[in-house]
Amino acid sequence: MQTAEGIRLVSRRNQLLRRAVKNYELYFFVLPAVTYFFIFCYLPMFGVQIAFKDFKPNVGIWGSQWVGLKHFRRIMTLPSFPQIVRNTLLLSVYSLAVGFPVPILLALSINEMRSSKVRRSVQTISYAPYFISTIVLVSLIEIFCNESYGMLNAIQRLLGAQTIPFLTKQRYFRGMYVLSGVWQSAGWSTIVYLSALTSIDPELHESAMIDGASRLQRILHINMSCILPTMSLLFILQVGGLMSIGFEKVYLMQKSVNLEVSEVISTYVYKQGLLQMQYSFSSAVGLFNSVVNCTLLVITNSIAKALDGNSLF
């Protein structure tokens, strides 16, 4: 018995080896990518140790002195840190709350349009903002929210109301951030929903109609429930990214007047690290963020997997 199993094991190993040798070229195929990930992703991971050290440029990462949790203690006692975490979370929670339902509504409406020409042009036009760079987007915000010639204030004046200093008051920052984000990505995000909607079996609709279901009822009970798995998957994945709000747009929208609400973890890391040269401290902040992100992602990813076998990997 034992020997038979042993032989099987050996033959399996031989088989693997033979396959590996036969396909040796495939190892050259992955070599560049593996090298890339090693240098650009894994080496920095080793460099994370400077979060536990006092980094001195002249002695390098390995030569610097270990200081344990000193930098993490400093983060915890930093008066502005809870505010920064709060800003990060609020920006993403608001973006999710507003940005999540809009593409669904949009996709359901586009799907109901009878004329395919109209449908296609609405789709194409709604994709446009996605291709605009963040810098152009932020300057569009500044143009349209400008107090003297911006369109929003022109409407205010038309209604006889006072003009609003959108750009210089911090309480408008989150609104501008979230709404411009919806403007930019809502159309693009309909793609996934629309493809889910087009894959619905027409027979479902037909039999519902025979049963006397109205169009609205069919939208609510057939279309909505058919895109529900897509919805929940996308929702979970977006929750996974709650703490990893992008640097680019926030940084561009930051002004000294709105810093209290606009400072998020990534911009803080950049300023403390690269502008103020506090390498170790800012790495500690970054590490804190990475660990939170990673935990969120692992949790949400396993929920997604449990839901419908769909996951990132």
Added chain:
Amino acid sequence: MTSQQTHRISHTRGIRSRDDRMVDAIAYFIGACVILITLYPLVYVISASFSDPVLVISGKITLLPKGLTLDGYKRIFNYSLIWVGYRNTLIYASVGTIVNLCVTLPCAYALSRRDFVGRNVLTAFIAFTMFFSGGLIPTYLVMRNLHLVNNPLIMVLLGAVSVWNTVIARTFFQANIPLELQEAAYLDGCSTTQLFLQIVLPLAKPIIAVLSLFCAVGHWNSYFNALIYLSDTRLYPLQIFLRNILILDQMDTLTFGDPDSMEFLLRMMQLKESMKFGIVVVASVPVLVLYPFLQKYFVKGMLVGAIKG
């Protein structure tokens, strides 16, 4: 497709209830809103870029250009930094896309092969980087040790492979390259490299288009790497110049004329404001003009990545 078919059915039966018309009205209303909200800002910026700066600043432009002038554009075309940025971006985008494809495609193909020993380990090795990263500062220090800071190579190397693109390409290979084809090629004495170059790649044109587009648009629009790693003005991509002009309000105005008179200062401010509109147009037009023709590839990429990934 579905709704089209069902609509046809409801048409032939002649049941168009109030409910039915209401849904129509809402759907088209939302569609109209989307078109309006999306297009208006874009049309406005184009109009303003052709208008008299004085009228723009005083809020006189609503939709169509007023006081038509090409002054702003003339100045933009003479503003050499924009064109330095344009050139650099084109170089980074084209070289970066080629590097990206050369690294991503073979790797994705290898990972798509079920008979590739070590495939799961390597997939995990790559996927792990999606969950955890060293962060900005450690990455910066590594790049500095590699002498990649303020080196144009960083613009094509950093981000050369993304996990996401690899997943998209791997999924494509798994779904679209029949196993029998590969076996037949091996029986004919093909080597793996020959198989990949002569049989797999020609079949992979759609995914090559998808990846190149994602990569090129990404290069065109991103400024983060340049902000962090480049300090030499001559190496800046377009977006960094745009940021300096549009967001930080730094524009080299010496070329505008005699800087002593008050009148000139006012005029200069107006010109600067109106030049911004033209710059937005010049920087966005290439992508906005091209994407409608290429959108089917983008959509394909989105779907492969989102559903099968």
